[in-house]
Amino acid sequence: MDGQEEDGLELLRSYAHGFMVSQVLFTSCQLGVFDTLAQAPLHAATLATRLGCSLTGTRRLLDACVALRLLSLDARERWCMMGGRMDGWKGGWIGLSTHPGRYANTDMAATYLTSDGPKSQRDMMLYLAQTPYQLWAHLGHAVREGRNQYLRAFGTPSDDLFAAIYRADEEREAFHRALEATWRLEGRRVLTAFDLSAFPVICDLGGGRGALARVCASVYPRCRVSVLDAPDVLRGAPTPRRVRLRTGDFFRDALPRADLFLLARVLHDWPDAACQALLRRLRAALRPGGGVLLVEAFPPSRARAARVALRMLSLNMLLQTEGRERAPRQYRRLLAAAGFAHARLARPPASSAGLYGALLATTAGPRP
Numbered sequence: 001m002d003g004q005e006e007d008g009l010e011l012l013r014s015y016a017h018g019f020m021v022s023q024v025l026f027t028s029c030q031l032g033v034f035d036t037l038a039q040a041p042l043h044a045a046t047l048a049t050r051l052g053c054s055l056t057g058t059r060r061l062l063d064a065c066v067a068l069r070l071l072s073l074d075a076r077e078r079w080c081m082m083g084g085r086m087d088g089w090k091g092g093w094i095g096l097s098t099h100p101g102r103y104a105n106t107d108m109a110a111t112y113l114t115s116d117g118p119k120s121q122r123d124m125m126l127y128l129a130q131t132p133y134q135l136w137a138h139l140g141h142a143v144r145e146g147r148n149q150y151l152r153a154f155g156t157p158s159d160d161l162f163a164a165i166y167r168a169d170e171e172r173e174a175f176h177r178a179l180e181a182t183w184r185l186e187g188r189r190v191l192t193a194f195d196l197s198a199f200p201v202i203c204d205l206g207g208g209r210g211a212l213a214r215v216c217a218s219v220y221p222r223c224r225v226s227v228l229d230a231p232d233v234l235r236g237a238p239t240p241r242r243v244r245l246r247t248g249d250f251f252r253d254a255l256p257r258a259d260l261f262l263l264a265r266v267l268h269d270w271p272d273a274a275c276q277a278l279l280r281r282l283r284a285a286l287r288p289g290g291g292v293l294l295v296e297a298f299p300p301s302r303a304r305a306a307r308v309a310l311r312m313l314s315l316n317m318l319l320q321t322e323g324r325e326r327a328p329r330q331y332r333r334l335l336a337a338a339g340f341a342h343a344r345l346a347r348p349p350a351s352s353a354g355l356y357g358a359l360l361a362t363t364a365g366p367r368p
C-alpha cells in the first residue's frame with residue numbers, strides 16, 4: 001500500500017469506529033466519570049467503586065478515554081516494571097493497563113464534559129446518547145422514506161412534530177437542556193455579529209426556555225427582550241432575568257409586537273412551505289425597518305470539520321424533524337420570497353470551532 005492508500009484505510013477505520021468512540025464519550029458522561037474525576041484524580045479501582053461499576057469494565061473504559069484524550073493517566077505510573085519470568089517473557093517494561101496509575105480529566109474534559117463548567121456540553125452529550133443515537137439506528141429507513149423515524153425508534157407517531165419531540169416530560173427537559181448548552185458557547189458571538197441595539201423590542205420566537213434571550217438581554221440592556229414558545233415548554237420554567245416569557249403558537253396566534261424577531265434553530269425544523277408561511281407572518285407583523293435574525297448552522301465555509309458537521313446535522317434533521325439544514329443562499333431565497341431584503345450573513349471566524357452564524361434581514365424603510 002502506498003501512503004495515500006494507508007491514509008485512506010486509516011480514515012475509513014476511524015469512520016467505522018465512530019460509533020464506538022461516541023459510545024465511550026456518552027457512557028463516560030452518563031456514568032459520571034468526568035464529574036467524579038473533577039474532584040480529584042483517582043485510581044481505576046477507586047473510581048469503579050465510586051461509580052458502582054466493575055473494575056474490569058471501568059479500566060477498559062478509562063483506557064479508551066485516555067486514547068481519545070478525554071483523560072490522562074499519571075505518566076510516572078503509566079508503565080509497569082515487570083521482573084522475572086512470566087510465560088516465557090524475560091521481564092522489562094510493559095504497557096498493559098495493569099498499572100496502578102491515577103486517571104484525571106484532560107483540559108478538554110474539564111472544560112466541556114463536567115456538569116458545572118460555564119462551557120459545559122454534558123447535557124448535549126446526554127441527549128445525543130439517548131434520542132438521536134436511537135434514531136440514527138434507522139438511517140436506512142429515513143433515507144428510503146425521506147422522513148423522520150420517531151415511530152420506528154420510539155413507537156411515537158410524528159404527525160405533530162413537537163408532540164413527538166416532547167413525547168414525555170423527561171424528554172422535553174433533556175431536549176431543552178441540550179439546546180441550552182450551545183448558547184453557553186456561541187450565544188454572545190451570534191448576537192454580537194450585528195449591532196442589534198437599533199431594535200428596541202426583540203422577541204425570540206421558539207426561544208425555548210430563554211437561554212439565548214437571556215444572553216440577548218445582557219448584551220443589549222436597553223432592549224426589551226421576550227420569548228415566545230409553547231405552553232408545555234414554558235410551564236414551570238424559571239423566568240430569566242430581564243426576559244419576558246410568553247406562550248403561544250407562532251404559526252397561528254397573533255405575534256407580539258417587536259422590532260426584531262429572533263429565529264434560532266427554528267426554520268431548520270420545518271419544510272420550505274412552513275418556513276415561508278412563518279416568515280410571511282413575521283413580515284406582516286413588523287413595521288418598516290424591522291428585522292429578523294436567523295440563527296442557524298452556518299459554519300465557516302472553508303473549515304472541513306465544520307462542513308462535515310453540517311452534513312451530519314442535516315441527516316439528523318431528516319431523522320428528527322420535517323426540516324433540513326440549509327445554506328445561507330437557501331435562507332436568503334426564503335427571506336426574499338417573504339418580502340425581506342438586505343440579508344447580511346455573519347459566520348463564525350474561520351479559526352474558531354463555532355458552528356452557528358447569523359443572517360440578518362430587514363424590511364424596507366428606516367429602522368424603528
Ligand SMILES: C[S@@+](CC[C@H](N)C(=O)[O-])C[C@H]1O[C@@H](n2cnc3c(N)ncnc32)[C@H](O)[C@@H]1O
Nearest residue numbers: 179206207208229230233248249250251264265
Ligand atoms: C429546535 S428548538 C430551538 C430552541 C431555541 N431557539 C434554541 O435555539 O435553543 C425549536 C423551538 O421551537 C418551538 N416551537 C415549535 N413549534 C412552535 C410553535 N408552533 N409555536 C411556538 N414555538 C414553537 C419548540 O418548542 C422549540 O423550543
